[in-house]
Amino acid sequence: MKLALSILIATALMYGVSAGIQGAGSPLGPGRKYSTIERLQPERLRAVHLDRMRYAAARHEVTLKTGYTDYRAILHAHAEDSSHTGGTRTELLQAALKAGVNIVMLTDHVRPGRDFINDSWKGLHQGVLFIPGAESEGFLVYPRVSTASNTWKTRDEYIKLIKQDGGNIFLSHAEERLDWPQDELDGMEIYNHHTDVKDEGEFNIWLRGALTNADRLRLLQTALTDYPEEVFSAQQDYLSAIIGKWDRDSRKHRLTGVAANDCHHNQVFTVTVHDENSVDVEYITSAPTKTTITANQIEGVRRLVSGLKPGELIARLDFDPYERSFKYVATHVLSANLSEAAIREALAMGHAYVAHDWICDSSGFAFVAMKGSRKLAEMGDELKYEGGLSLVCALPVEADLKLFRNGVPILTKNGNRLEYKVTDSGIYRLEAWLMLDSESRPWIYSNPVYVRGN
Ligand SMILES: [Zn+2]
Ligand SMILES: [Zn+2]
Structure with missing residues (x-):
């Protein structure tokens, strides 16, 4: 899916109303003290940046x-x-190299006449592993071979087709599919950036106004120059409904939680002088689009064009280059090597965790089951309950740690290490939250360790 921002802006610019925009005035999400608009103010961005430097x-x-x-x-x-x-x-590829990304799993929109496996990138490119796939039928699909000549009648048939010979499949945009069964899936998106942007009604109205408001435009330009990652991350929330589904469905069988960047590099807005009375606003919606807005429609346009010649650039706002999106959130895969087969298997096994690395590099995070000094299980693994079992987690900085059993928090603690003596079977997973500008933000989501009863 594409980010909703440009659709909302297109609607609002053309009709000058807040048509289709919802969610304004909704209560703040878990851990928040500030709205997204407040988070974009210079003093907030600076405070977040300083905390990141401290981490x-x-x-x-x-x-x-x-x-x-x-x-x-x-x-x-x-x-x-x-x-x-x-x-x-x-x-x-360039963004992956800059952001320290090792694996890019593509999810093409399916188009007739184009094969999303054979007409794509596969294998290593300058050391970055590409695995082709598609966003299709409500899933992220990574079949081993092309499915272009296959047909299917039901959702179950489609899942079988994708998984054939070791393909991977994950539920995508779970907020639209909270009642879908996941029995045959490898896993699901537990965080999706597009989902997180969609509920930002108030912010989207504010941004619409910014494109024809000299003061707001300057504020955004400066913010994007000085604090690009903080701006990109201003809408970050904890997606409770999706996490709730994950907790419920992983009670039945293993279900790997993954992150969805849903990146397109299409949140780029250009404002240029049209004539002495109007501006052109360019952006990408269903296709690259240009809209002319006159001072009669929006008074602020007069100030924007004052003293400038037709064709002159007033502002260019690029919110979502790939590198920024990659740093914002990633799925860390624990694997013996970088071969496609090993990565596919690790994802199916749940040897992975999701992290907002823009806050702090989470690399090296560990969450394992141990008996004495012996490691018995990794994230994603199943093991039988036995006496003397403990769960151990270790992190590169001190954070607020929350241990969950079957979706219910059972232990919270601040630190860079947590040990918990297991006294019962259950699905155990861990979240780590970090303080940024006195707000608590989700940082790491482990995959569960599945302790089975006898
Ligand atoms: Zn998408
Ligand atoms: Zn899209």
Whole structure:
């Protein structure tokens, strides 16, 4: 899916009303003190930035070793796959190299006449592993071979087709599919950036206004120059309904939680002088689009064009280059090596965790089941309950840790290590939250360790 921002802006610019915009005035999400608009003010951005620098300075290597290499993966990435996508695969690769991303799993929008497996990138490109796939039928699908000549009648048939010979499939945009069964899936998106942007009604109205308001435009330009990652992350929330589904459905069987960047590099807005009385606003919606707005429609336009010539650039706001999106959230995959087969297997097994690395690099995070000094299970693994079992978690900085059993918090603690003596079977997972500008933000979501009863 594409980010909702440009649709909302297109609607609002053309009709000058807040048609289709919902969610204004909704209560603040878990951990928040500030709305997204408040988070965009210079003093807030600066405070967040300083806290991030403090975490970077305090960061240390995690001594608890899992025995695997921690690879950073991007699931749900769009490039060259639709008229509403602004970015290319070459751009994706450059961004991966800059952001320290090891794996890019593409999710093309399916188009007739184009094979999303055979007409895509596969294998290593300058050391970055590409796995082609699609966003299709409500899922992220990564079949092993092309499915272009296959047909299917039901959802179950489609899932079977994708999983054939070791393909992977994850539920996508779970907020639209809270009642879908997940029995045959590898996992689900537990965080999706697009989902998080969709509920930002008030912010979207504010942003619409900013494109024809000199003061707000200047504020955004300065913010994007000085604090690009803080601006990109201003809407970050904890998606409770989706996490709730994950907790419920993983009671039945293993279900790997993954992150969806849903990146398109299409949140780019250009404002130029049309004539002495109007501006052109360009953006990407269902296709690259240009709208002319006159001072009669919006008074603020007069000030924007004052003293400038037709064609002169007033502002260019680029919110979502791939590199910024990659740093914002990633799925860390714990694997022995970077082969496609090993990564696919690790994702199916749940040897993975989701992290908002823009707050602090989470690499090395560990959450394991141990007996004495012996490691018995990794995130995603199942093991039988036995006496003397403990869960151990270790992190590169001190954080607010929350241990859940069957979706219910059973232990909270601040620190860079947590140990819990297991006294019962259950699905155990861990969240780590970090303080930024005196707000609590979700940082790491472990996959569960599944302790089974006898
Ligand atoms: Zn998408
Ligand atoms: Zn899209």
